[in-house]
Amino acid sequence: MRIRFEATLTARHFVVSLDLARGETLAVLGPNGAGKSTLLSIMAGLLRPDSGTASIGERTLFDLDSARPQWLAPHARGTALLAQEPLLFPHLSVLENVAFGPRSKGTGAAKSRVAARRWLEATDTQTLAARKPGELSGGQAQRVAVARALAAGPDLLLLDEPMAALDIHAAPLMRRLLKHVLAERSAIIITHDILDALMLADKVVILENGRITESGPTRDVLGRPRSRFAAGLAGLNLVTGTAHGDGIDTAFGRIFGTRESELVPGEAAAAAFPASAVSVYLDPPHGSPRNMLEATVTDLEPHGDAIRVRAGDLAADITPAALADLGLVPGTLAYFVLKATAVTIYAA
Numbered sequence: 001m002r003i004r005f006e007a008t009l010t011a012r013h014f015v016v017s018l019d020l021a022r023g024e025t026l027a028v029l030g031p032n033g034a035g036k037s038t039l040l041s042i043m044a045g046l047l048r049p050d051s052g053t054a055s056i057g058e059r060t061l062f063d064l065d066s067a068r069p070q071w072l073a074p075h076a077r078g079t080a081l082l083a084q085e086p087l088l089f090p091h092l093s094v095l096e097n098v099a100f101g102p103r104s105k106g107t108g109a110a111k112s113r114v115a116a117r118r119w120l121e122a123t124d125t126q127t128l129a130a131r132k133p134g135e136l137s138g139g140q141a142q143r144v145a146v147a148r149a150l151a152a153g154p155d156l157l158l159l160d161e162p163m164a165a166l167d168i169h170a171a172p173l174m175r176r177l178l179k180h181v182l183a184e185r186s187a188i189i190i191t192h193d194i195l196d197a198l199m200l201a202d203k204v205v206i207l208e209n210g211r212i213t214e215s216g217p218t219r220d221v222l223g224r225p226r227s228r229f230a231a232g233l234a235g236l237n238l239v240t241g242t243a244h245g246d247g248i249d250t251a252f253g254r255i256f257g258t259r260e261s262e263l264v265p266g267e268a269a270a271a272a273f274p275a276s277a278v279s280v281y282l283d284p285p286h287g288s289p290r291n292m293l294e295a296t297v298t299d300l301e302p303h304g305d306a307i308r309v310r311a312g313d314l315a316a317d318i319t320p321a322a323l324a325d326l327g328l329v330p331g332t333l334a335y336f337v338l339k340a341t342a343v344t345i346y347a348a
């Protein structure tokens with residue numbers, strides 16, 4: 001079933017349209033306040049846009065553009081929303097929580113419990129069936145919430161940062177569960193985590209200020225980002241300019257790299273390279289021909305075992321020892337140097 005969505009909500013500067021093929025998982029990435037939760041709330045029927053239409057297959061979720069506006073109640077949409085917090089009914093057992101979905105659709109009590117047990121097994125929570133939500137860890141509760149969402153048999157699963165509230169031990173388990181659950185299932189997942197997008201989603205959209213600024217297959221968007229937001233997520237530097245032979249002309253001078261596709265001289269192009277491929281020098285290095293970008297250091301921050309040196313939008317990861325040697329501080333004029341083989345150039 002194809003999923004179509006188009007909505008405008010002026011008070012939140014929200015203007016979004018998107019399309020999902022049957023069984024596809026879409027990751028929504030974007031900075032805070034971009035409108036990601038707004039998108040899920042409108043889809044789930046918790047928030048009414050000013051205008052727009054949405055449908056799952058033949059079922060209209062809302063149509064506010066016609067002479068006879070339609071608005072389907074949340075429970076009738078065939079969507080299930082999984083929030084950051086599991087939001088289980090505290091007074092019901094785990095089994096009853098999961099059986100609630102089929103029950104509310106009119107399935108009998110015994111049949112609903114059978115279905116619930118099946119989903120508890122699928123989420124590896126069958127041993128918790130008799131417990132109350134208050135007796136579960138965060139990770140367990142979130143797995144039960146997945147079971148509950150699936151037991152309702154949704155046509156579209158909506159996930160709002162399902163890993164965000166989990167600790168570093170529970171998150172990988174949950175990610176593995178979702179990978180299994182989301183295969184062949186239509187879903188929209190909000191995430192801040194690049195790994196989630198790469199592992200779980202077929203497509204991504206980047207949402208910024210209520211607008212989609214990039215969209216496409218996950219690997220394309222993250223491997224060849226066109227927006228700074230996507231580039232930052234992917235740990236890539238992104239420098240834009242105009243194509244010229246094997247390179248592009250940028251504010252930093254000409255940057256050479258490997259062409260990803262045919263470039264038309266003079267047309268907009270971008271160069272992407274990982275922060276880990278950049279070396280930093282205080283003086284222009286001599287010798288082998290390399291790309292050299294002169295820039296003033298603006299920030300230094302820890303990044304894993306490395307130090308990320310920022311100069312405006314440029315980023316380089318260097319070792320703490322190199323940082324000590326160079327004596328970099330914000331304001332230092334430095335040379336960001338990298339081999340052409342580390343640079344991918346593509347039409348922007």
Ligand SMILES: Nc1ncnc2c1ncn2[C@@H]1O[C@H](COP(=O)(O)OP(=O)(O)OP(=O)(O)O)[C@@H](O)[C@H]1O
Binds near residue numbers: 030033035036
């Ligand atoms: N209940 C509300 N009433 C009015 N405006 C709101 C409300 N909730 C969010 N907004 C505004 O709508 C815009 C989009 O917010 P939304 O919560 O959808 O963003 P988000 O991308 O989910 O952000 P985050 O990553 O911080 O969760 C923001 O400008 C926000 O301030």
